[in-house]
Amino acid sequence: MSGTEIAALIAAGAFLLLVLLLAVPILKLGRTLDETTLAVRKATDQATPLLTNAVDTVRHVNSNLERVDGIAANAENVSQNAAALTSLVSSTIGSPLVKVASFTYGVRKAAAKRSGR
DSSP: OOHHHHHHHHHHHHHHHHHHHHHHHHHHHHHHHHHHHHHHHHHHHHHHHHHHHHHHHHHHHHHHHHHHHHHHHHHHHHHHHHHHHHHHHIIIIIHHHHHHHHHHHHHHHHHHHHHHO
16 A cells, blocks of 8 residues: 555545534534424414404404494584584574564563663
8 A cells, every 4th residue: 555545545534524524514404494494384374374364354344444434424414414403593593582582681671670760
């Protein structure tokens, strides 16, 4: 056996040792990637029902908001009708009522002055 062959055997042994030393971290990295894949799969499986429930909740909220919009529109109509009715009553009854009250007040004042003489 020559010096070149011994050097080649030593180099091959060193390369084999290097491969064995690097195999352990590579295997651990492979296990880590497998665990990560499982964790992502579980998260996806659990997220799907959550997203489905969120979509159902948003639909329910939208339907309730449509009802509230209808109620608000009806309340607005009622308040407009009440304002119109108040305006109508004050213009038709209010003005003559004020005149009658003024006339009554004047009659009472005159009667009081006449009685006091």
